[in-house]
Amino acid sequence: MILYYLQKLLFQLNRDPATRKQYESDFDGLLMEYDLTHEEKEALGKPDIGLLYVLGVNGQLLMHYAALKGYAWPDYIQSMKDGVAQHGPVRAGIYTMVED
Amino acid sequence: MILYYLQKLLFQLNRDPATRKQYESDFDGLLMEYDLTHEEKEALGKPDIGLLYVLGVNGQLLMHYAALKGYAWPDYIQSMKDGVAQHGPVRAGIYTMVED
Amino acid sequence: MALVFAGVCSHAPGITGRTHLAKPEDKDSFHAAYDGMRVSLEETRPDALIVIGAEHFANFFMNNMPTFAIGMGDSYEGPIEDEAWLGIKKHKVPGNRDLSTRLIQRVMQDVDVSYAEEWKFDHGIMVPLNFLTPRYDLDIIPININCQGPPLSPLARSYALGQALRRACDETPERIALVGTGGISHWPATPNSGKINEDFDREFLGIWAANKKSELLAYTDEDIYRRAGQGGFEIRTFIAVAGATAGATADIRYYRPIPPFAVGCTIGVVNLQQAGMRTAA
Amino acid sequence: MALVFAGVCSHAPGITGRTHLAKPEDKDSFHAAYDGMRVSLEETRPDALIVIGAEHFANFFMNNMPTFAIGMGDSYEGPIEDEAWLGIKKHKVPGNRDLSTRLIQRVMQDVDVSYAEEWKFDHGIMVPLNFLTPRYDLDIIPININCQGPPLSPLARSYALGQALRRACDETPERIALVGTGGISHWPATPNSGKINEDFDREFLGIWAANKKSELLAYTDEDIYRRAGQGGFEIRTFIAVAGATAGATADIRYYRPIPPFAVGCTIGVVNLQQAGMRTAA
Numbered sequence: 056m057i058l059y060y061l062q063k064l065l066f067q068l069n070r071d072p073a074t075r076k077q078y079e080s081d082f083d084g085l086l087m088e089y090d091l092t093h094e095e096k097e098a099l100g101k102p103d104i105g106l107l108y109v110l111g112v113n114g115q116l117l118m119h120y121a122a123l124k125g126y127a128w129p130d131y132i133q134s135m136k137d138g139v140a141q142h143g144p145v146r147a148g149i150y151t152m153v154e155d
Numbered sequence: 156m157i158l159y160y161l162q163k164l165l166f167q168l169n170r171d172p173a174t175r176k177q178y179e180s181d182f183d184g185l186l187m188e189y190d191l192t193h194e195e196k197e198a199l200g201k202p203d204i205g206l207l208y209v210l211g212v213n214g215q216l217l218m219h220y221a222a223l224k225g226y227a228w229p230d231y232i233q234s235m236k237d238g239v240a241q242h243g244p245v246r247a248g249i250y251t252m253v254e255d
Numbered sequence: 256m257a258l259v260f261a262g263v264c265s266h267a268p269g270i271t272g273r274t275h276l277a278k279p280e281d282k283d284s285f286h287a288a289y290d291g292m293r294v295s296l297e298e299t300r301p302d303a304l305i306v307i308g309a310e311h312f313a314n315f316f317m318n319n320m321p322t323f324a325i326g327m328g329d330s331y332e333g334p335i336e337d338e339a340w341l342g343i344k345k346h347k348v349p350g351n352r353d354l355s356t357r358l359i360q361r362v363m364q365d366v367d368v369s370y371a372e373e374w375k376f377d378h379g380i381m382v383p384l385n386f387l388t389p390r391y392d393l394d395i396i397p398i399n400i401n402c403q404g405p406p407l408s409p410l411a412r413s414y415a416l417g418q419a420l421r422r423a424c425d426e427t428p429e430r431i432a433l434v435g436t437g438g439i440s441h442w443p444a445t446p447n448s449g450k451i452n453e454d455f456d457r458e459f460l461g462i463w464a465a466n467k468k469s470e471l472l473a474y475t476d477e478d479i480y481r482r483a484g485q486g487g488f489e490i491r492t493f494i495a496v497a498g499a500t501a502g503a504t505a506d507i508r509y510y511r512p513i514p515p516f517a518v519g520c521t522i523g524v525v526n527l528q529q530a531g532m533r534t535a536a
Numbered sequence: 537m538a539l540v541f542a543g544v545c546s547h548a549p550g551i552t553g554r555t556h557l558a559k560p561e562d563k564d565s566f567h568a569a570y571d572g573m574r575v576s577l578e579e580t581r582p583d584a585l586i587v588i589g590a591e592h593f594a595n596f597f598m599n600n601m602p603t604f605a606i607g608m609g610d611s612y613e614g615p616i617e618d619e620a621w622l623g624i625k626k627h628k629v630p631g632n633r634d635l636s637t638r639l640i641q642r643v644m645q646d647v648d649v650s651y652a653e654e655w656k657f658d659h660g661i662m663v664p665l666n667f668l669t670p671r672y673d674l675d676i677i678p679i680n681i682n683c684q685g686p687p688l689s690p691l692a693r694s695y696a697l698g699q700a701l702r703r704a705c706d707e708t709p710e711r712i713a714l715v716g717t718g719g720i721s722h723w724p725a726t727p728n729s730g731k732i733n734e735d736f737d738r739e740f741l742g743i744w745a746a747n748k749k750s751e752l753l754a755y756t757d758e759d760i761y762r763r764a765g766q767g768g769f770e771i772r773t774f775i776a777v778a779g780a781t782a783g784a785t786a787d788i789r790y791y792r793p794i795p796p797f798a799v800g801c802t803i804g805v806v807n808l809q810q811a812g813m814r815t816a817a
């Protein structure tokens with residue numbers, strides 16, 4: 056299912072201690088519980104914050120994942136810019152509400 | 156908090172495999188995660204299905220807990236009747252919407 | 256297109272899960288009525304089926320209890336209950352995200368709904384689907400009305416939900432079928448389980464079939480609880496169908512109290528070809 | 537009693553968490569304006585404070601996304617974020633289940649809300665509380681408008697929510713204060729983070745302060761997104777306050793774009809003593 060489960064995993068990771076624990080101890084098992092594409096799984100694993108942004112993840116979810124992975128704020132912002140430069144414009148989600 | 160967390164525990168138990176697992180392996184730890192009264196904890200532990208009914212648990216949640224604890228349907232129904240006989244009328248929740 | 260079919264039907268786990276407890280004639284006649292509803296529904300060649308139900312703490316809880324929720328998923332799953340207990344195998348149920356989204360956006364102009372991109376159906380939706388789309392080959396759009404955790408949705412807003420759905424259906428190119436499903440009087444999972452108040456049921460069904468809005472909305476929750484039990488709160492699903500079909504009467508094709516099914520078993524179909532209604536052909 | 541106080545204010549994690557990044561004069565003047573709002577609020581001796589916010593995936597997600605949600609808990613918790621990052625310590629925030637329930641039941645006659653018996657506040661509510669009830673000694677009733685996951689609430693329904701809240705407040709014996717909190721133009725957590733469109737903000741605040749309903753509701757999400765970013769969707773919280781105070785104008789007591797706070801920092805207070813409004817005394 057496009058984007059929904061990717062965002063759901065990040066939502067759960069942000070708020071649910073059990074998900075956080077499983078993320079640390081059994082990342083692959085956690086991914087199995089969500090209906091994710093290969094590209095989504097790779098973007099989470101690397102992590103490729105820029106690609107996650109391009110895939111449509113809302114920044115209000117993504118910023119917390121970047122912080123978890125040790126990104127300082129300016130690096131988080133730069134990652135999204137790099138992501139768009141590398142992968143093209145955002146593909147889904149709230150940032151595509153207006154077609155340019 | 157009256158009734159809410161008791162029902163929430165049963166709701167989670169009915170639908171969340173992780174909660175079910177913790178229920179089996181670490182019942183006391185699970186209870187700690189919910190804001191329950193001593194009476195609620197006792198009623199869950201025994202279990203006292205009739206008291207849970209009197210405390211106000213909705214039957215749509217309670218029937219599944221009774222089944223989990225091995226109650227056949229007629230025993231579940233009888234437990235609620237016994238609970239009212241022993242503990243008095245239902246104290247909270249949807250079954251107290253009308254004052255008799 | 257428009258709304259091409261509308262009706263109401265009962266759900267209860269016993270209808271599929273405890274068939275052996277009912278008198279064979281009761282069970283057979285009710286199942287046949289359900290099958291007749293399926294035939295009528297299929298004759299209208301719907302592109303999707305909206306099911307207005309009242310779930311039983313399968314998805315929604317008091318941490319975020321929607322007055323009204325509409326599914327917006329590509330697909331759904333069900334039943335959440337044990338397959339053997341319910342007598343219905345687990346299925347992936349087709350949804351239609353695009354159609355759902357358009358309907359939700361239109362409904363939201365008038366009625367405030369929660370949307371749900373995933374949803375695990377309980378018997379409240381699976382029992383009707385078991386009879387109405389037995390091959391699970393029709394796109395389903397689930398709708399929930401809070402009939403479980405007070406404060407419940409006001410009856411007038413449930414009617415308004417139906418009206419908003421009607422406007423939304425009238426503006427979509429698709430042919431939409433609509434089914435409301437709830438018990439009428441019943442006391443599920445309580446010491447009174449199995450009790451049925453046939454007087455209440457026949458009175459309510461008469462008013463519903465005549466689509467008498469003011470009489471439908473005159474019920475109070477106190478009335479309902481005293482006469483029809485907390486299961487009676489599910490009349491909201493019937494009232495929403497009345498809202499979607501204002502101006503049309505309905506036929507009660509089947510009504511029979513069947514205590515082993517713990518509900519007065521009902522099948523009703525709205526005469527959509529009546530004045531102001533589009534034809535189903 | 538009635539509504540005794542109404543206003544709007546900004547939230548953003550930087551306002552409390554990154555104070556050192558702003559020019560001291562910017563930070564001090566804005567914090568002083570927030571404190572002035574607290575003084576005005578306290579002068580009206582409220583029994584409870586309704587905060588209409590727009591949370592950021594702390595409690596609500598697309599599995600059950602409410603258009604509108606109202607808290608119905610005895611108490612709440614917050615902030616959900618790291619204390620040091622946000623600059624606000626964790627607190628148990630007092631609620632009022634009884635008052636919430638009565639308000640919800642009244643609002644539900646007109647507007648369909650989800651209710652929530654628990655709620656973990658994020659910065660969207662905690663930043664205003666940090667300034668307005670610094671001792672956490674006033675009962676809070678949180679309300680959320682979906683400004684995050686499309687389909688978002690229509691602006692007209694957000695206005696209607698405010699109107700319904702007003703009717704509910706007018707019928708309760710308690711003295712109620714109401715605060716809406718949202719950014720106006722801002723692009724939080726995106727590559728444009730820190731951008732502020734002062735033209736949009738001043739135009740919008742002018743319309744809001746004059747309570748020009750038709751102009752408020754004339755914005756489209758496309759307009760908003762292009763000119764004010766996805767953070768601009770939070771104008772719904774301001775619009776709800778306008779709905780609750782129809783007929784009254786407001787004073788914009790403070791507006792200044794402060795890029796390190798990533799939002800045009802705003803404090804506005806409605807002149808509730810105007811025609812048709814009850815006095816706050």
Ligand SMILES: [Fe+3]
Pocket residue numbers: 266309311379437438489
């Ligand atoms: Fe039901």
Ligand SMILES: [Fe+3]
Pocket residue numbers: 547590592660718719770
């Ligand atoms: Fe915000």
